[in-house]
Amino acid sequence: MKLSLLVNEGPYTHQASDSAYRFARAALDKGHEIYRVFFYHDGVNNGTRLAVPPQDDRNLSQLWSELAAEHELDLVLCVAAAQRRGLLDGDEAKRHGKDADNIAPGFRISGLGQLIEAGIQSDRLVTFGD
C-alpha cells in the first residue's frame, strides 16, 4: 500500500513523532511504500539538526534522518509553519536575512500543497497528532 504520514506535534512533548516514526519503520518493513511524511504545526520541530537530547534518550530528528537515508523517504516541513517556528534551510535563511539554517539531513521545506498532493497520490494518509 502507498502511505503518507502527517506529523502534527513536535518531538518529546508529545508521542506523535515517536509513533509516526515507529509506524513508518513497521510499514516499510512490511513492504509498504511511504510516499511522503509531511510535518505540520509543531511537527516541523522534528526537522531541526540542532537538538541535543540526553545520550540515553532517543534522538528523533536523527532517527528520521537515518530512516530517510535508508529508504529515500521524502520528509517535508511546511514552509509557513517552519518559518513561524524558526526552522530554516539555507535558501530560506538567506532570503530572510538570517545568519543560520538548521534543517536536519533528509528534510526539505515546501508548501502545504505537498500535503494535499500526498493525500491525492496515496492510498492512505495517516495522521499522528494530539
Next chain:
Amino acid sequence: MDEAGNGGGNGVTKKFMYMNRKAPYGTVYALESLEVVLIAAAFEQDISVVFADDGVYQLMKGQDTEGIGMKNFSPAYAALGDYDINKIYIERESLEERGLSLDDLQALTWEDEDDDWKEKSSLHLVGRDELAALIAEQDIVLSF
C-alpha cells in the same frame, strides 16, 4: 514553493474533509487549519469543512483579539465562498452544548454560478449522527 495549480493530482478527485474541533485562540490549530483549507482550494478536490466541539467558536461573530495581542483571523473565513468551498457543516449538538445558535456565527456565503450567481449560505447545520455518516463517506479526514 510548489503550491500552485492542481499539484499533480492527475485528474483524481478525492473527498477531503477538514474537521475543526478547537477554539480559535489558545492553540494555533484553528489558524493553521484555515491555512490548509485555503491552499487545498487550489486543488480540484471535493472539499468539506466541519466545525464541531469547541471548533464552533471559530466562526463566532464579533471576535476581538486586541486583549490577547493576536491577529483576529476570523474575517478570512469569508474567503471560503470565493473558492467555492460551500459545504461547511456545523454540528448542532456542539452549538447547543455551548448555548449557541447559528445566529451567533458569521454568515458564510457563496455565489451559485448555475443559479444566476445567487448568493447562498455555505453553512449547514447537521446532527451528530448525520455528521458521522458524512465522515464515513470521505477519502481523507484531517482533524485539527
